[in-house]
Amino acid sequence: xxxxxxxxxxxxxxxxxxxxxxxxxxxxxxxxxxxxxxxxxxxxxxxxxxxxxxxxxxxxxxxxxxxxxxxxxxxxxxxxxxxxxxxxxxxxxxxxxxxxxxxxxxxxxxxxxxxxxxxxxxxxxxxxxxxxxxxxxxxxxxxxxxxxxxxxxxxxxxxxxxxxxxxxxxxxxxxxxxxxxxxxxxxxxxxxxxxxxxxxxxxxxxxxxxxxxxxxxxxxxxxxxxxxxxxx
Ligand SMILES: NC(=O)c1ccc[n+]([C@@H]2O[C@H](COP(=O)([O-])OP(=O)(O)OC[C@H]3O[C@@H](n4cnc5c(N)ncnc54)[C@H](OP(=O)(O)O)[C@@H]3O)[C@@H](O)[C@H]2O)c1
Numbered sequence: 001x002x003x004x005x006x007x008x009x010x011x012x013x014x015x016x017x018x019x020x021x022x023x024x025x026x027x028x029x030x031x032x033x034x035x036x037x038x039x040x041x042x043x044x045x046x047x048x049x050x051x052x053x054x055x056x057x058x059x060x061x062x063x064x065x066x067x068x069x070x071x072x073x074x075x076x077x078x079x080x081x082x083x084x085x086x087x088x089x090x091x092x093x094x095x096x097x098x099x100x101x102x103x104x105x106x107x108x109x110x111x112x113x114x115x116x117x118x119x120x121x122x123x124x125x126x127x128x129x130x131x132x133x134x135x136x137x138x139x140x141x142x143x144x145x146x147x148x149x150x151x152x153x154x155x156x157x158x159x160x161x162x163x164x165x166x167x168x169x170x171x172x173x174x175x176x177x178x179x180x181x182x183x184x185x186x187x188x189x190x191x192x193x194x195x196x197x198x199x200x201x202x203x204x205x206x207x208x209x210x211x212x213x214x215x216x217x218x219x220x221x222x223x224x225x226x227x228x229x230x231x232x
Pocket of ligand 1 (some may be wrong): 011014015016017018019020038039047062063064065088089090091092111136137138139183184185186187188189190191192196
């Protein structure tokens with residue numbers, strides 16, 4: 001156990017598998033107490049972590065695209081305070097402008113851009129005054145770095161997320177909390193696919209170190225898993 005870890009009470013949204021699961025496992029491994037969410041009642045990879053984590057892990061339920069579920073989670077957690085709120089939930093989409101349906105476009109935008117901000121608007125006051133609110137963005141959300149194109153719709157959803165988070169930060173400019181948009185690198189998960197550049201082990205322990213290291217720095221930063229600033 002690492003008693004110097006600064007985010008000891010973690011609320012993690014979207015942790016059934018992939019990067020979210022790995023973030024939960026990393027914090028539990030450091031001795032933090034983690035409330036992590038899945039959607040639905042099915043058993044997930046996160047449930048297997050319960051066997052190792054014991055009381056360090058609580059599993060909650062929310063689909064972030066249903067505001068009433070987010071409100072309900074807020075009510076269940078009303079008496080709690082967390083050091084870190086991390087909204088990891090997100091979806092990928094391979095289609096481009098030429099072939100995406102309007103309903104798929106809306107689904108991706110609502111999931112990746114609107115819903116994470118709704119989550120932090122609803123749950124933000126559960127976070128300690130010197131705590132951190134983080135959202136999983138992507139390097140693909142960078143407008144400045146988009147030289148190669150591809151994955152237009154996914155990119156656009158993460159750029160919209162970044163813009164909404166900048167507006168949130170502007171509205172909360174006197175807030176002492178740390179605000180983070182994070183780019184984990186291209187990682188082998190269901191979303192990243194088998195040909196991704198990084199393994200989960202190469203991304204997530206670093207990413208968690210960066211989150212903990214930035215605690216206490218008020219204002220918004222867009223950082224990659226190595227702590228480098230990503231161009232907006
Ligand atoms: N892998 C990469 O290369 C990469 C790169 C940059 C950014 N990211 C971002 O990192 C995050 C995690 O990605 P991943 O690679 O771990 O993908 P993943 O393996 O597909 O996992 C996505 C996670 O998000 C959850 N989720 C999706 N929609 C949700 C909703 N409406 N409400 C609640 N939870 C929801 C999923 O839950 P279910 O199991 O219920 O579907 C799952 O836990 C995403 O935001 C993604 O955009 C990934």
